[in-house]
Amino acid sequence: MYYAGVDIGSTAAKTALFENDKLIDAFVVPTGWSSIETANTIKEKIISKGIKEEEMKVVATGYGRVSVPYAHKTITEITCHGKGAAYLTGEDCTVIDIGGQDTKVITVENGMIVDFLMNDKCSAGTGRFLEIMANTLGVDIDTLCDLAETGGDISISSMCTVFAESEVISLIGRGEKKEDIAYAIVDSIISKVASLCNKHSEGTNYYLTGGLCECDYIVRSLSEKLKSPVKTNPMARYAGAIGAGVLAQKIK
Amino acid sequence: MNNLPKAFDDFSEARRNSFIKVKDYKDEGEHIVGIFCTFTPIEVIYAAGAHPISLCGMSDETIPDAERDLPKNLCPLIKSSYGFALTDKCPFTYFSDIIVGETTCDGKKKMYEYLNQIKPMHVMQLPQATDREHALSVWKNEIIILKERLEEEFNVKITDDDLKKAIKKCNEERIALKELYSLSKICPPPITGMELHTVLHGASFTFDKDEQNKKIMDMVEQLKEEHANGVRKVEEDAPRILITGCPMGGVADKLIPIIESNGAVVVCYENCSGIKEKSRLVDETKDPVEAIAEKYLNVGCSVMAPNDNRIELMSELIDEYKVDGVIDVILQACHTYNVETRRIKEFVTEEKDIPYMSIETDYSQADEGQLKTRVAAFIEML
Incomplete structure (x- = not known):
């Protein structure tokens, strides 16, 4: 029997595929504007791997x-x-998921x-904050993180994404270095995430999931801010889909 | 014959039906007193021969009007209520001869200053805690001042006997409602959380309390009978939720269906329209003013600091109603309840050892999607 976990996020749609209890595949497609269309693309991709719809629980x-018509169950x-x-x-762990x-x-x-x-x-x-700021700087998120690593010394104080964007624009206008602005952007999101963690409770064994898991600089700065090591894994971007696939195995 | 669906409808229509009733009363020369809060000693209003009616705004319709005078980051209940008074859109506010408020939260007491410019207003000064000996005497004096104001307004004399009769009448309503909400102690409850809310909420908008008590007792009998006959509205293993926190009239239609459509059931409301005010009766054997003062001073609202009465009541309710999880409903910018979430969370998760979640929301539909995810995840966890 095959089990699929389909995680339609606001930005990316992730799929994890299990054969019995063994994880055999994971892939990501952009969510685009139609969740139903994305869900169907995912289904075609699974079927193209030689798996029949009737021998699969989703x-x-x-x-x-709610936009995955072939799902047997939906779970948050x-x-x-x-x-x-x-x-x-x-x-046991405290999961930090920075989603879109x-x-x-x-x-x-x-x-x-x-x-x-x-x-x-x-x-x-959230991830959207990084995405918008990266756009303003004219780079992608990975480059933004690389730039941030060599920057420092300035900070963004606006909590609101729209205001923060105008703050970034005025920093650009003032001729601040791209690296320093990138540093300020990453620092802002990390502070917000860390304050959410602190509000939650005393965390132990932090584990980062979501699309930023492969960004070393994010993981490192989050560890520093939390004064506690943050673990992750390249597969952690699929954590939601993997969890869904694990839960699919319980469907009778 | 089963007339339960109609009985529930009567309560859900109670507010609208009372719109007409309130006008009839006015035409007959009777007096209407608008109220906002569970601290209002309604016994004094009844004793003055007047009819109390709740004016708590529950719709975001009038919030933009209110924001002309009030700040944006203020609780939706305060803004909505003020907006209704400002725009004359609420018949209860419109027909109120006088409005009684209390110095509860900062937002409300400051709003009353402006409301006073629109309608005659009487503000009672509520002590901020119950632990000083003088708190009770302050509150007793406030009740006497209210009594004198109503006597003057309506040109009546309120006797001890009038007060005693009113106390009895209000206790009867509390006892009838208790019969109903206590049914949810049964596992699974014979009544859904939405139905229970409809009745509890509807009861704050009815005028004929004798008729209401009879309806409720009939309802209780029928629900018991249905349950004995094996009728099950709620799954045997549905997680049992206690709702606490801010008044939820304005968010109930958004929140309760989300909880109950995800397989859980609300078995207890420890909030303003729920058990918080109704669980304690006014002592019928004491001096009436003293008894009224004692009862209302001990309402476990977060405006009291510290607010140990809330913890005590919640502790009993969690055990009696076999609660599996607590949802603390916070209206945006309600500082007292929002600050208190930490204490409640610690109490619920550490001392009672059950899951707790707080939700901050307002009267808009903007957060419905996010609420669905949060609530569903909470229920999946139970």
Whole structure:
């Protein structure tokens, strides 16, 4: 039997594919403007791997979870990220998921989600914030992180993404170095995420999931801010999909 | 015959039906007193021969009007209520002869200064804590001042006997409602959280309390009978939720369906329209003013600092109602409840050892998607 976890996020749609309890594949496609169309693209991709629809159980998650017509069940991304992180680490942890439109902190004990906190309805401290600021600087997110590594000394004080963007524009206008502005942008998001973590509770064994997991600089600055090591894994961007795939195995 | 659906409808229509009733009363020369809060000693209003009616705004319709005079980052209940008074869109506010408020939270007491320019207003000065001996005597004096004001306004004399009758009448309503909400102690409850809210909420907008008590007792009998006959509205294993926090009239239609459509059931409301005010009766054996003062001073609202009464009540309710998880509903910019979330979280998760979640929301639909995810994840966790 095959099990698929489909995580339709606001920016990227991730899929994790299991054969029984073994993770055999994971892939990502952009979400685009239509979640249903994206879900169908994912289904075609799975079928092209020689898996028949009737020999597969699907759990959909993410904000587009209701738009996956072939899903047997929908489960929230909070539960799935927790389960996925538990699958990847195999230990108790505090999951930090920096998503496209929200950031979550999830406490996992014995493979179960016991508590979580989500950011307010605001894009500060989310992936969207980085994306918009990277656009303003005319670079992609990876380059932004690389630039930030060699910068320093300035900070952005606006919490609101729209105001922060005008703050960045005035920094550009003032002739500040791109590296320093990039540093300020990353510092702003890391501070916001860390304050969410502190509000959540005393975290142990932090584990970063989501699209920023491969960005070393983000992981390092988050560790410094939290004064505690933050672990991650290149597969952590698929944590939601993996968690959904794990939960699909429970469908009778 | 099962007339439960109609009985529930009566309560959900209670507010609208009272719009007409309130006009009839006015035409007959009766007096209407607008109120906002569970601290208002409604016994004194009844004793003055007047009808109390809740003016708490529950819709975001009038918020833009209110923001002409009030800051944007203020609780939606305060803005909505003020907006309704400003625009004459609420018949209850419009027909109120006088409005009674209390110095509860900062937002409300400052708003009352402006409301006073629109309608005759009487503000009671509420002590900020219960632990000083003088708190009770201050509150007793305030009740006497209210009594004198109403006597003057309506040209009546309120006797101890009038007060005692009113106390009895209000206690009867509390007892009837308790019969109903206590049904949710049963596992699974014979009544859904939405139905329970409809009745509790509707009861703050009815005038004929004898008729209401009878309706409620009939409802209780029918629900018991249905349950005995094996009717199950709620799944046996549905996680049992206690809702606490701010008044939720303006967010109930958004929030309760999200909770209950995700497989959980609200079994207890420890908030303004719920058990918070109703659980304690006014002592019928004491001096009426003293008894009224004692009862209302001990309402476990977050405007009290410290607010140990809330913790005590919640502790009992969590045990009695076999609660699996607590959802603390915070209206945006409600500082007292929002600050208190930390204490409540610690109490619920550490002392009662069950999951807790706080939700900050307002009267708009803007956060519905995010609320769905949060609440669903919370229920998945239980």
